[in-house]
Amino acid sequence: MHRSAGFALAALLLTIGTSATAVAGTPPRAAEPARAAALTRLHATSAHAFVDSTGAQHLLIGPNLQPVWDANETDTWDQGTYDSIKAKGFTAVRMVLFWDMFQPTEAEWNETAFDTLATAVERAKAAGLYVILDCVHMSGDPDGQEHVPDWARVDPDDTTEGLDAVVENGLGFLQTIANRYKDEPAIAAYDPVNEPFRTSTRSARLMSDYTRIVNAIRAKDVVTSIMLEPSYGDAKVPASSFSSLTPTSRTNLIWSIHDYYNGASKSGYTAGYNDATGLGMDPNPSDGTTGYDPANKAALAAHLQVQIDTASEQGMPVWIGEFGIGNGATGHDQYIKDKVALYKSKGIDYAWWEYYSDGGNGPFSMVDENDAWRSWVSLIP
Template identity: 25%
Template sequence: MRVKVKKVCKALFLMGFTVVISGCNHKEASKANEMIFPKGITVAENRFVDDLGRQVILSGINVVSKNKKENYLFRGGPEFYRDLKKWGFNSIRFIMIWDGLEPEPGVYNEAYLQEIDKRIQWAGDNGLFVILDMHQDLFSVKYADGAPEWATLDEGKSHITGDVWSDAYMMSPAVQTAFDNFWANKEVPNGVGLQDHYANLWQHIAKRYADNPTVIGYDVMNEPFPGSAALEATPILLKAYGELLYSISGQQRTEEELMLIWGDVNQRTEALKHIASQENFAKVIDALFPLTQTFESEFLQPFYQKVSNAIREVDSRSILFLEHSYFGNMGVRSSIERTKLPNGEYDPLVAYAPHGYDLVTDTEKASEASSERVNFIYNRIKEKGNALGMPVWMGEWGAFYDHGEGIVSVAQHAMDQIETHNYGNAYWSYDPGMEHQSYFKQVIIRPYPAYINGELVGYGNNFEKNILQVRWREDKNNKAPTIIYIPKLSSLDQENIDGSFNHKINRISKSDACWLIIPAIGQNEDRELTVSFNRS
């Protein structure tokens, strides 16, 4: 099908109303946009859906400042959120820090919350939905970010770090003890338990945003860590790895020898080659399942229920995003379950919010990530999402930073997996200037179906051939259009948009990006779209 789109004001009679394409009167265009773009997002069984009944692919990025001197607020103003819009994001994971929110027990920082309000408004003004994340790394601001010092009950234990920042999870008695006391809900001097403070804080936040449609939900805790119970993980993994080595080479290593290998960054990278295949990786990583199952079932699940109870007292609308434990990032199976409502029924507004990182993330060897390990991790996520009957939103993936051209293929492979499984996602994370990085320009900013009339069957970018293909099963009862993001209108090959339908172009202000608007046909029908484009 050949389609010509002229640069003049056009109108399309669609869904019983007029959609005005860019170039028309600004007020008319804004009104038209309000009629085809969503005002809210919720969950329907295992899909995210908007207020017009369409399936939604959440394509987002983490917006974060862990710097107390910046008041834990990313420096970007309204113009930054306009940039996120033109880059095609329709959502953000907005990081909040407990230390900034509750600097003293039971005392909430209204000034910080008002600054968060501003950023939520800027996001909403640009069609960006917000998931609020209560973030922590190594539990506390004493060691990285997260809990305030008054909530860090480390009993004076020592804090030990390693070559990679996350090594401290396994090495620091202070971090482990602080987590232990949190999971035990140990009381602070005011007589209130740590988890109770945390749940009360979430209730305070949920009450504030319960009626704000821009805020679609709450990511309850970033990467929950088991505490000192995780000390069992090292000997478990070493034993499993040693058995794998023996099966491969017939060479038997002592625990001390294996410790030396994994304690050195360079030797560790070499050792990872033995678990580059899915089969070998599973033999090692699955040894951790009993440990994570105990933690998630006996500690994490009751904690999620406690926070859910607090939130549902004041907010019955928003989505609860539940993460697996810290070890789930590596593909260890998760045992988390859907939380329940006060009446005992399972809460329908819950999403699975895993993170997925290869073992070389945060090292100089990030460009050498194993495609098979990544496939293994993403497949495990899919299995759990299916078992839970929840939509999957990968709250973190990537962390490619400034690794240069070598990371592009790694990014492409990860994005291919995200698209293959129809995951929502939020890339970790935005850093000033990253829009000039090759992986950002070539992979993170990519065409995708944002809002789909009916059920998305599948979609994917062929980065080599510069083609996007989308297949969906349209709903005859839904009159809303399917909307697809295109990064560069100037690169869109409009002569070769294949599909038995018309389309219109809705340009994004002050950019070369646009939305491809596909009118509804009013029939239950399988539809397929192929778009060719040129990234040069």
């Protein structure tokens, strides 16, 4: 989600209460589906984000959703929800986690939240869906720290930014997740920090931060893939900045961007990137209202190619952690068609996110206020 977009998933999802069960039954099923075959361990290559031991590519496509709604409650999406997602043709879910729910104090783990997450992972796995864990979802104020525990927050100034809270205080949380899921083949990747709050012109420092993050995770889990993100979704990172990316191992690293670009152009931008800061175009469809002109289709490819080239130079594949457009926005369906066609033409996996939909289901906006699948969902897999 774009940096400027609001975020109140926890509050919104608490309002749906028992409607999760209604979602789970949408559409009605004549019989309980047979359980999926066991998932196999996946890894990354320089060309593809997810391949198995035979080298066969697995395209992981699905929605973003929040599995833990309340730090002190075990309510979560039921098995039928994940079965229904699988039945729609999806192969994965990106699970959005809030750090403050899991570690309320520096010396305390909230086992209720961890148990709820374990239930969610098991249900996704039973449905045959892989899971990408969005471990520290940075968003909101101050400086992306809305869901950073109070004890771990930093005071932003000219040199200190929101990401410092994670790098200085959150490595233990990331290691705890890695230690708990290192042997779970259903976990296709860790996405350790969502849209890391580091000024885009400080991308060398961002890569240095990722060095510490990757090394911390690898101390507990040497196998599962790890995703790296640019600042604020799809910022352009100069090749020179990657000289600061020096983890002990660069195996199984994936470059993940949030691609909300709609192909528009304006002065001071090249291929949808700000010439001075490298930030992507704003406004864009992450705001829920900005639409899409199909005449801009070619620009979508030019914008994405910048990220593909960046990743390729570093020996990493690309995965789209978020893309979406507001329900009812101009050009909505064509935007989905053109984005999906582009991703598939490049052999890139992707996950849907559109926060500003009716229904209170947060990033899982593929269902409407009546918990029915939206008509355009069939365009995404």
